[in-house]
Structure formats: C-alpha cells, structure tokens
Amino acid sequence: FQCVTDRTCVNKTRKCDGIPDCSDRSDESGCSHNFSHKDGCNPGQFRCVSSGHCISESNKCDSQMDCEDGSDEDEILCS
Structure with missing residues (x-):
C-alpha cells in the first residue's frame, strides 16, 4: 500500500x-x-500488537514502553 x-x-x-x-x-x-470496538479496546485506547492489551491512547508515543512488545512506541507510529 x-x-x-x-x-x-x-x-x-x-x-x-x-x-x-x-x-x-x-x-x-x-x-x-472499527478496530477500537472489534479488538475489545474502548475508544481512546490503543491495542498492543503482540499481547492485545489495551492501554490509554495518551500512553502511546510518550517515550515510555507500556506494551510488552514496545508497539506503543513504534518508530513509524510515533513519527
């Protein structure tokens, strides 16, 4: 794509x-x-790629890894 x-x-x-x-x-x-509902996360939440855990959208790209796999701090996502 x-x-x-x-x-x-x-x-x-x-x-x-x-x-x-x-x-x-x-x-x-x-x-x-709409992945925010399909994946079980609520609006305003981010779904970690590997674990599927939901974290607050405000924790995404905040320079602190909140997902075990670091997907919330992914270089492409946060650029």
Missing part, C-alpha cells in the same frame, strides 16, 4: 490493521471496520 501524502510504501497486510503506519494515517482510512 502506498501512503497518500509522502508516497512511502507499507506492506499491504498492515492496511486496515488498526495501527497507522503512514504519517497521514491513510493506511487506516476507508476501512470497513
């Missing part, structure tokens, strides 16, 4: 996976599902 704004490419399996990989979040736009 090619991101709209900066035209970088992300693996198509990461499109509509609930985690924005494009800086403009275009890989998560136009998706037919």
Whole structure:
C-alpha cells in the first residue's frame, strides 16, 4: 500500500490493521471496520500488537514502553 501524502510504501497486510503506519494515517482510512470496538479496546485506547492489551491512547508515543512488545512506541507510529 502506498501512503497518500509522502508516497512511502507499507506492506499491504498492515492496511486496515488498526495501527497507522503512514504519517497521514491513510493506511487506516476507508476501512470497513472499527478496530477500537472489534479488538475489545474502548475508544481512546490503543491495542498492543503482540499481547492485545489495551492501554490509554495518551500512553502511546510518550517515550515510555507500556506494551510488552514496545508497539506503543513504534518508530513509524510515533513519527
């Protein structure tokens, strides 16, 4: 999948996976599902990739790993 704004490419399996990989979040736009409900996390929460645990959205990209796998501090997600 090619991101709209900066035209970088992300693996198509990461499109509509609930985690924005494009800086403009275009890989998560136009998706037919809402991951905040499907994955069991409430709105305002972030789902850790490996464990599936839900953390507060405010803990995402705060320079502190709250997910065991560090997915809340992912370089691409936080850029």
